[in-house]
Amino acid sequence: MEISNRNLYQLDKENYLPTFKRFPIAFIKGTGSRLWDADGKEYIDMLAGIAVNSVGHCHPTVVKAIQEQAAELIHVSNFFVSPTQVSLSKLLVDIAGLERVFLTNSGAESVEGAFKIARKYAHSHGRGGKIISMKNSFHGRTLATIATGQKKYQKGFGPMPSGFLQVPFNNLEAVKALISDKVAAIIVEPVQGEAGARVLDEGYLSAAYILCK
Numbered sequence: 001m002e003i004s005n006r007n008l009y010q011l012d013k014e015n016y017l018p019t020f021k022r023f024p025i026a027f028i029k030g031t032g033s034r035l036w037d038a039d040g041k042e043y044i045d046m047l048a049g050i051a052v053n054s055v056g057h058c059h060p061t062v063v064k065a066i067q068e069q070a071a072e073l074i075h076v077s078n079f080f081v082s083p084t085q086v087s088l089s090k091l092l093v094d095i096a097g098l099e100r101v102f103l104t105n106s107g108a109e110s111v112e113g114a115f116k117i118a119r120k121y122a123h124s125h126g127r128g129g130k131i132i133s134m135k136n137s138f139h140g141r142t143l144a145t146i147a148t149g150q151k152k153y154q155k156g157f158g159p160m161p162s163g164f165l166q167v168p169f170n171n172l173e174a175v176k177a178l179i180s181d182k183v184a185a186i187i188v189e190p191v192q193g194e195a196g197a198r199v200l201d202e203g204y205l206s207a208a209y210i211l212c213k
């Protein structure tokens with residue numbers, strides 16, 4: 001098969017589950033801020049994998065670390081200690097000033113993990129497990145994360161997991177009105193993205209933190 005945007009787009013359409021509406025462009029190479037598609041066209045990448053490739057494409061340090069680790073050991077079960085997991089966890093704990101970290105594979109998985117931690121803590125203190133989220137929020141595409149967000153992502157996937165409440169973004173009074181011993185957590189994006197780059201008022205997060213405490 002000839003490698004081209006058109007051919008790859010067609011094969012993708014035939015074989016990959018259509019969970020995203022994709023552009024008919026297949027990227028095959030990247031360096032720093034530059035990307036090249038399968039037809040050889042060069043781009044300046046202003047998207048960066050939706051703001052996550054923060055050191056650019058194929059940064060030499062990242063490439064070297066992956067190559068070295070892949071040649072050494074790729075996977076062991078969670079039943080055993082991993083030296084790289086140990087050193088990364090220690091680094092993150094030191095930087096963040098937190099007690100412990102948990103490593104995940106995606107944003108949605110991180111949010112799911114946070115919900116489980118919050119509910120486990122709440123239940124062990126005799127409290128309920130409700131979670132307050134914001135209208136027009138986005139926290140991922142797993143079942144619990146779509147339960148926190150917009151109706152359009154829930155369509156066709158019901159019944160939704162229970163215990164999720166919603167209030168308007170940037171309205172602390174609305175959050176306060178729902179706080180009770182049945183609530184385990186509040187989840188809020190400091191800057192909403194899907195709702196159109198909406199920023200929280202200054203002081204909201206520290207007030208919400210005090211409310212949680």
Ligand SMILES: Cc1ncc(COP(=O)(O)O)c(C=O)c1O
Pocket residue numbers: 050105106107108109111138139140141189193
């Ligand atoms: C605010 C926010 N939370 C969670 C997620 C989910 O992250 P992931 O796609 O890595 O599961 C996203 C993804 O765009 C996001 O924008």
